[in-house]
Amino acid sequence: MSLQSIHLRKILKIMYLHGPDRISELRKDIRADIRRANGDDEGGGDFYGPFWSDAKDHVFNIRDLSEQTEIRISVNDRRKVLYTQLRDGFLLWWDRRRRWTNQPFIPADKIKRTCRLPGIDADIKFENILSVRDGRDEEHFVYPYWFPEPELSEEAARLALWALACAFPQVSPGEIRVLDVIRGRTFASSSDRNPLIGNEASLFKERFDRAVEDWMKLRSEYGDG
Numbered sequence: 046m047s048l049q050s051i052h053l054r055k056i057l058k059i060m061y062l063h064g065p066d067r068i069s070e071l072r073k074d075i076r077a078d079i080r081r082a083n084g085d086d087e088g089g090g091d092f093y094g095p096f097w098s099d100a101k102d103h104v105f106n107i108r109d110l111s112e113q114t115e116i117r118i119s120v121n122d123r124r125k126v127l128y129t130q131l132r133d134g135f136l137l138w139w140d141r142r143r144r145w146t147n148q149p150f151i152p153a154d155k156i157k158r159t160c161r162l163p164g165i166d167a168d169i170k171f172e173n174i175l176s177v178r179d180g181r182d183e184e185h186f187v188y189p190y191w192f193p194e195p196e197l198s199e200e201a202a203r204l205a206l207w208a209l210a211c212a213f214p215q216v217s218p219g220e221i222r223v224l225d226v227i228r229g230r231t232f233a234s235s236s237d238r239n240p241l242i243g244n245e246a247s248l249f250k251e252r253f254d255r256a257v258e259d260w261m262k263l264r265s266e267y268g269d270g
Contacts, residue, residue, distance in 0.1 A: 100139075138226075
C-alpha cells in the first residue's frame, strides 16, 4: 500500500483534496501501486524534481531559473503552464518575499530522512529540502510543496511544519520554512502567522487515517489487481 511509504508533500495533497479530486488522486495512486506490485511500473515523468533542481541552482547562482524553464518547456511544451506557474511563484518568493539579505548564499548541509511520525503507521519521506547558509553563517531549510491543487492552507502548513520538526529535531524550528511554490508563499512556525497550536499530531493522524480508509475502500474495487 503506497500510503504506507509516501512523501510528506504528497500525503498533504491527498489529505486536503476533497470530493472528485480526492477520489481521482487516490485512484491514480492505487493504479500506480498495482503496477508496481505487478512489476509493470515504468516510472513516469517527474517534472517537479527537475524544476526544483533548477530553482536550487538559481539560488546559488549556478543557472538562471528563467532560462532553464524555457529549456524545459522547449523539451516538453505540454508542461508549459505548470513550469511557468512554478517559475513565477518561486521567483516571486525569492526576489521579493525572502527575508534573507546577507549574501552570498551557499549550500548548507543537506537534510533528508524517512521516518515514522508519532501515531502514524507509515514511512514519511522528507526529501528535496533547499538548504542554504547565508552571509552571517545562518542556516535556512525550505521544504517545497509544489502542487497546483490544493493550495497549501495554513492548517496544512502547520501539519507540515510539525512533521518537519519531528523528523529533524536537530534543526531549530525557526530555521524551517514550508514554501507553497506556485503561490510564492512561505510558512514558518516561528512567525506570528503560523504558530503551532498543539493539535497537529492528532489532526495529522485523523486526516491520515481517513485517507487510508478511503484508499482501502477504493482499492477493493480493483480486486486482486
